Amino acid sequence: MGQKPSFRETLARDGAFTVTYELVPGRSTRARQFRKIIRFLEEASSDDRLHGVSITENAGGHPALSPEVLGREIKARGLDPILHFSCKDKNRNQIESTLFARDREGLHNLLIITGDYPRYGFMGKAKPVFDLDAVHLLRLISAMEEGFVLPEEAPGGGVKLPPMPFFKGCVVSPFKRYEAELLPQYYKLHRKIAAGAHFIITQVGFDARKFHELLLYLEEEGLKVPLLGSVLVMDRRLARIIFRGVVPGVRISRDFLARVEEEEEKLGPRAALIRAAKLIAVLQGMGYKGVHLCGAKPVYEDIVFLLEKAQEFAPRWQEFVPEFQDSPPDTFYLFRKDPETGLNLRERNERADASRAPFSLLLNLFIHDLFFEPGKGLYPHAKRLAQKIAGSRFEPLFTRFEYTMKQLLFDCERCGDCTLGEMAFLCPQSQCAKGLLNGPCGGSQDGHCEVYPEKRCLYVRVYERLKALGQEEELKEGFIPPRDWGLTGTSSWLNFYLGRDHHRHFSSPR
Structure with a gap:
């Protein structure tokens, strides 16, 4: 044989x-x-x-x-x-x-x-x-x-x-x-x-x-x-x-x-x-x-x-x-x-009309574009300020300020490697049981989480928000690198401007 x-x-x-x-x-x-x-x-x-x-x-x-x-x-x-x-x-x-x-x-x-x-x-x-x-x-x-x-x-x-x-x-x-x-x-x-x-x-x-x-x-x-x-x-x-x-x-x-x-x-x-x-x-x-x-x-x-x-x-x-x-x-x-x-x-088939983008999402997008989009708005000034704060006696105070704001607004878990801008301003660390960064697992049922059935799947919510902006197909493009656990508890804003977070894996300059 x-x-x-x-x-x-x-x-x-x-x-x-x-x-x-x-x-x-x-x-x-x-x-x-x-x-x-x-x-x-x-x-x-x-x-x-x-x-x-x-x-x-x-x-x-x-x-x-x-x-x-x-x-x-x-x-x-x-x-x-x-x-x-x-x-x-x-x-x-x-x-x-x-x-x-x-x-x-x-x-x-x-x-x-x-x-x-x-x-x-x-x-x-x-x-x-x-x-x-x-x-x-x-x-x-x-x-x-x-x-x-x-x-x-x-x-x-x-x-x-x-x-x-x-x-x-x-x-x-x-x-x-x-x-x-x-x-x-x-x-x-x-x-x-x-x-x-x-x-x-x-x-x-x-x-x-x-x-x-x-x-x-x-x-x-x-x-x-x-x-x-x-x-x-x-x-x-x-x-x-x-x-x-x-x-x-x-x-x-x-x-x-x-x-x-x-x-x-x-x-x-x-x-x-x-x-x-x-x-x-x-x-x-x-x-x-x-x-x-x-x-x-x-x-x-x-x-x-x-x-x-x-x-x-x-x-x-x-x-x-x-x-x-x-x-x-x-x-x-x-x-x-x-x-x-x-x-x-x-x-x-025709898809359902998109819902209206919530005001909070539009506001977050405006602030994000103003401060975190290279070459736009106040980005150059924010980056220079971050370079001055990093390593100074003001860094701990700045970090506490960031996480106080983000805890109230996004249920932030202080990962130091923030992906809010890529996830329609929903935090995968606190709102996905598995912390998934590139799409849903297969365990959802009727749009609800496998682990916490009383909660809607994070990616159902992300999709709905992106669809409201006409950007839902961004979920099939590129990828989000894994969280860097060495940044836990540090300022994600400083890590972003100083090229220490997940964006460092991409060639585009900050």
Whole structure:
């Protein structure tokens, strides 16, 4: 038997339909579930239906076996592992260290995700750590692929390390209810692709029209990156969990839950496999490059049954589109509906009119342009004043004055590396549970935060404010570098004028 094509090779091959399978490890290698996983891998290795096996990292915010353990087991059996690599639970130095280890072990396929907010842990909830976001992490890995240059201030500074052949993907959710919740997902995807994402996997959903919407959006925007659709093998137990809102960013309606329960009553456990096979056929028919199977038990005969059924259903895929229309009635769709197919026409829907920009936003913009836009207004005078204050006996008083004002106006957290001007004057440090700087995570529900459901998602609010100014598409341009924690508690105004904050990473002069 010849060597199997790798996950990367299959994705690049014209006409190939890529199938990956997601494993969710438990906490221990000594449990029965781990032995089932190993048996599954043994059976999968003698077949060529799966082109990659992914391993989650602390899924749902719970501690679990580190993904590289199973990654080694998968690789040893001739399968291609794809390790989920989340931004949570580790700072940027630990992330870099982990990437060096992944390279050494030849575990180069990575799925980059923000990660679920930590939940239960030893003697209480764990401290949330989101030092980098997914855009930052993709940029870091891209730098390592080209040959990472050590920072000048670090030991061995200036040395260029050998290139590391990572192959990294990202995630996007088209399954958002409102325009202000959906479009920031797509705009962040632009930033992820610009940061070097090699492939895309969707969030889980059951709306064929939404799957199709994402495909059309990528085509219209000229974003030529392979797209895999997530297919959840969902039995009634899992459906009930999702219906309760336990899984961040994933929803089903009461009607869909009732249908799942009814089908399982009639067909037994294979009802979930048949439903998943129909969705695979729909995704392949509409033009997806492949599918990412999740939720399926590690029983290889189930996967064989599922994929054979999908092949059987493929010629009739359009018949099954009506079975996957599970979104709230008021869901925003980017494209007009095609009444013949139940999918989308290549015509954009009209978006709602922008709301009027609040006076506070207009006032903040005026002040920002007056003092913080190079070459404009009072900027040169403010910069000279900042240079005189920095290091003088007036600096502590100046810093207290700044943060007293910003605490009252913006709920400031004294980060010293302010991004208010790039975020429609909303603070991500205090108003996003994960402190994300380049767009939303996928966990929101109906425009509300995954972690604090009583609060609206920060990026929904940012989008609405920018739309009021006609500037919402700025969310897909450029990126905001990560916070410099060395500036915490120092004056962000002085740091800005003296070139010490995140703006120093850009070439434009201050």
